Amino acid sequence: MFRVHHLIVKNQGFMDSQNNNPTSASKDVINANPTITGAEIVIRCLNEEKVKFVFGYPGGAVLHIYDEIYKQNGFKHILVRHEQAAVHAADAYSRATGTVGVALVTSGPGATNAVTGIATAYMDSIPMVVISGQVPVPAIGLDAFQEVDMVGVTRPCVKHNFLVKDVKDIAATMKKAFYIAATGRPGPVVVDIPKDITAHLAEYIYPKSVEMRSYNPVLKGHSGQIKKAIKLLLEAKRPMIYTGGGLVLGDGSHELVKLARALNYPVTNTLMGLGGYPATDKQFVGMLGMHGSYEANMAMQNCDVLIAVGARFDDRVIGDPKDFLSKKRTIIHIDVDPSSISKRVKIDVPIVGHVQSVLSEMNELLAAEKTTNDISAWWKQIDEWRGVKSMVYANSDIVIKPQYVIEKLWEVTKGEAYVTSDVGQHQMWAAQYYKFDKPRRWINSGGLGTMGVGLPYAMGCQFADKDAQVACVTGEGSIQMNIQELSTCAQYGLPIKVIMLNNRYLGMVRQWQEFFYENRYSESYMDSLPDFVKLAESYGHVGMKITNPADVEGALKEAFAKKDKFVFMDFITDQDENVFPMIAAGKGLADMVLKKDNKERHED
């Protein structure tokens, strides 16, 4: 149990003066187990958890930990330029790999800078462990330099958090943190460690397993409910499969594809769920929700049996729940989190459990089933809705249409790239026009909608898969919220391709101002943009500015051919383009505004 690879004789002067270390010397003699510093314990725990990358930024309260990082070579530390980016990168690393992302920040401002990243991960249920430094225990509560109550600040946006006040608790707390982050409905866990605790000495005992009487997530679904679900699905006349981020996080995609194909039922994915079902498959009806396809939203609204898998009937997905419930349908809901069930919409058949295990049980039952269900009339109806062609846009040979850039990006990368996005119109176009065939390839901030995630997300993906094509689809507004990370990308030679759709507006804000505020463009115009090409070049990156639609494809090919270079592509796009279809906030799914019904801005 005690893995002691090497012994370092600790300099006692290294420790804080208030040290009343309970691990006394006499005890050491009796146990003959070496004691090591809290900082070294932290590092050992991370290595024990097989952490490959820690994204962080040093500071006073974590200096002992950074000193131990210097001495070890178990994981690689990635030095970012702002703590927010560290957490976003760790978050994306987790989304791309399915493992727990790790970030390390100092106390006070380091910790508060991390909060946006933590809240972003929390909203999308991303497993992460964020270690924050804290002022020494005797200084807590005295408004010490760089002190902030991190446990208090992050309480509403973490799955759980800990303040470690005894060096002997570090290892067990770290074990719990990784366990809580990764199990059940995943989420970020903060471990706040005071500086003096990282200098104190203790034996290193890493628990092999965790048992918590207060935390026992349900994994296996109720068999009776699963049987009931299969029966309902087979009797459906207008069935619909609706899957979200939970399917991706629960690695249930493979089982879902099997189920959907066996049933031959239509499938829609939420924004968070893209890639959960292959977008190029004929059974896929597109993304649903506020900017979802006409066929997905109509099928969702008019189905008679709906199965929701790892999705939560979010306001951006079903709009007004009253309107949604005005149509009668039977709803089956599979989710690992009981509190997601019947939260916004009453559920008829709740199944609490891990999506992969529940779906696999369903597949077994279905394989033994003799009856088949012919839904050709329903498919005929769906094909009629498809005929509306809600995603068709008028291309131009004068000005670059943003949708066209995404379509070409998909072609050039053969649909294989990791695509990260920021938040706004470009995010919706990326979701609508890049056809994700695999899970964990579409990395965006769905729940919190955090502008500025795109570039650090791309960093996390590139570290997760160093040879992969990583594209960051962004806008000139979002990219500037974490533009400093161009420097991190230079330091680590990350060959990310930034696809910036530059319309000189905060496009989504402008779109809402057109629709709901009579074109009063309050503070949505971006003046004084930098020369992005020169900016990229100043970091040693390649910059490209593309203004002509005819150059789009060639430029993308050229950029992706530069396999070892970071390429910043500034696409000057149509300033007037809006995202369609659109369901206004608070409206029902059938209240879609299609492009042809929209008054273009320059027409009025």
Added chain:
Amino acid sequence: MKHIISLLMENEAGALSRVAGLFSARGYNIESLTVAVTEDPTLSRMTIVTAGSDEVIEQIIKQLNKLIDVVKVLDLNDGKYIERELMLVKVKASANFKDEMKRMCDIFRGRIIDVADNSYTIELTGSCSKLDAFLEAIDKTAILETVRTGASGIGRGDRILKI
């Protein structure tokens, strides 16, 4: 509808603030909240009086269960239960109030636990509604100060909340 929710949680620093934070963050209402350690020093027992529709109460219970420190949650309204609250009321005990206060205190089975020149302090236990009724029954102008603990609840008979 009013509900009394009982829960057992790890007796750890910050556990109370997680519950209080959950109620404020999700906009649930708290009428009262009491908490103290149990016979097992690692566990705290909390009683929360809240109000909401059945759907809201269902969500409150689920959200409480989701807190990592919470071991067990029970909606006492799902069965038979006993509810008790302690109230201390300081009332005027000048000549014209003295007798009335003593009489009301007896009727409500309260006790006068402090006697001063011009005031009595009355201790009263019972359900929240009984304490409300007492405050309704006595002359409002006689009330100098009230302090209430909030309700504690426990299931009747075999209904036991334990791990």
